[in-house]
Amino acid sequence: MAEFYAILTALCWGIGSMIEKRGVIIGGFAPIMGTTLRTSFSLLLLLLLSHPHWSQIKTAGIRSVSFIALGGGVLAGGLGIAFLYTGLKYGHLSTVMTVAFCLAPVIGVVLGFVFLQEKLAPVQILGICLCVSGAALVTYFRN
DSSP: HHHHHHHHHHHHHHHHHHHHHHHHHHHOOOOOHHHHHHHHHHHHHHHHHHHHGTHHHHHHHHHHHHHHHHHHHHIIIIIIHHHHHHHHHOOOOHHHHHHHHHHHHHHHHHHHHHHHHHOOOHHHHHHHHHHHHHHHHHHHHHO
């Protein structure tokens, strides 16, 4: 089931990034403005969808909220998306998407191994090597 949602995530991010790149180019937007528009519309949708769960904030505690704010809000949602938009504006969709979305899981796996003591099977290590190699090849042979 988790893999199904991962595939849906990849589809949304891949298709969405292609559409976003067109919007940034057509509108002549600075990458940070594209990021702001994206985040604003995401926020509206998520506020609506999360309404039944708002009471969880009271019981979660400041530490939990702080981790989500820093990791998701500042790093992934803010800076990460701003950097993605900058890459999309100045680079090829195929290169930017490959590098960003091949290396992000590799970094996540390595961080999970180092800091969360998650185990890695040899086939997972091979997958990491293939992801890094694929991103390097796509970047090296870009048009």
